[in-house]
Amino acid sequence: MVSASTTPIDQFQVTLSDVEELKTDNCSLRKPQAVIVHYTAGGDKSSQDWLTTGPVSANYLVKGDATIAQIVPDGKRAWHSGRASWRGFPDLNSVSLGVEITGYGYKGPHVPEDVDLSQCVVIPGSDHSWFPFPEEQFQSVSKLLLDFRDRWKIKPPLFVGHSDVAPGRKVDPGPLFPWERLHKEFGIGAWPDLEKDLQHIEMPSAEKELKWTQLRLRDYGYDCPLTGVLEGGTTSAIQAFQMHFRPKLIDGKSDAETRLILAHLVDQYHYED
Numbered sequence: 447m448v449s450a451s452t453t454p455i456d457q458f459q460v461t462l463s464d465v466e467e468l469k470t471d472n473c474s475l476r477k478p479q480a481v482i483v484h485y486t487a488g489g490d491k492s493s494q495d496w497l498t499t500g501p502v503s504a505n506y507l508v509k510g511d512a513t514i515a516q517i518v519p520d521g522k523r524a525w526h527s528g529r530a531s532w533r534g535f536p537d538l539n540s541v542s543l544g545v546e547i548t549g550y551g552y553k554g555p556h557v558p559e560d561v562d563l564s565q566c567v568v569i570p571g572s573d574h575s576w577f578p579f580p581e582e583q584f585q586s587v588s589k590l591l592l593d594f595r596d597r598w599k600i601k602p603p604l605f606v607g608h609s610d611v612a613p614g615r616k617v618d619p620g621p622l623f624p625w626e627r628l629h630k631e632f633g634i635g636a637w638p639d640l641e642k643d644l645q646h647i648e649m650p651s652a653e654k655e656l657k658w659t660q661l662r663l664r665d666y667g668y669d670c671p672l673t674g675v676l677e678g679g680t681t682s683a684i685q686a687f688q689m690h691f692r693p694k695l696i697d698g699k700s701d702a703e704t705r706l707i708l709a710h711l712v713d714q715y716h717y718e719d
């Protein structure tokens with residue numbers, strides 16, 4: 447098994463003997479530009495083992511008791527997002543900080559028998575019954591993300607979930623991760639202000655609704671097909687969007703409320719940079 451944090455430093459040195467070595471201070475490790483939030487689908491012990499002995503890793507783990515562990519330094523590339531894309535970044539591990547949260551996600555065969563399932567919540571449009579995030583753990587995640595926002599100047603739409611960057615392949619951190627509270631209580635990440643007038647975006651006519659949804663999802667950052675019809679890839683992208691921004695119904699359909707939220711998000715955040 448390989449651990450990202452113990453990769454021998456020699457790997458980063460040229461092996462040719464006839465290369466002159468000059469010095470400069472004008473260099474650095476990478477600068478994180480995005481934050482990807484995950485849950486581990488396991489308990490503390492198994493999550494920690496999995497993230498330290500591989501074949502994956504993350505920059506941070508927020509444990510079930512709300513304590514925070516750093517696994518890979520911010521300046522190094524952890525292995526957490528897999529095949530993923532967001533806002534045109536082709537290799538998200540290289541530009542993001544990965545934050546794993548200990549938790550099972552949803553009720554299923556991966557959950558040990560002694561775990562209390564009574565708290566799980568059924569979300570309309572989802573096949574699963576989801577575990578809420580304990581308040582103390584959420585407070586620790588918020589504290590960590592606030593530190594990233596201030597230290598690395600991470601822009602609101604670049605705080606995302608694994609499901610946002612890998613729709614159809616990943617569902618973490620799931621529809622109960624409190625993105626709205628993160629924005630409203632801590633000023634972290636993006637959230638639509640539906641009271642504002644739209645400046646740049648027009649709502650579509652009835653016959654163009656689906657193509658419009660696909661285009662606007664792509665504008666916002668999602669890897670969504672541009673087919674004009676509702677096939678698997680588009681359903682997955684809409685569902686990922688709903689898990690983040692309209693978690694009361696995550697059926698993957700482009701309804702009027704979903705389109706309105708999407709229009710406001712694109713209007714507020716797409717034209718900034």
Ligand SMILES: [Zn+2]
Pocket residue numbers: 483484485526608616618
């Ligand atoms: Zn994940």
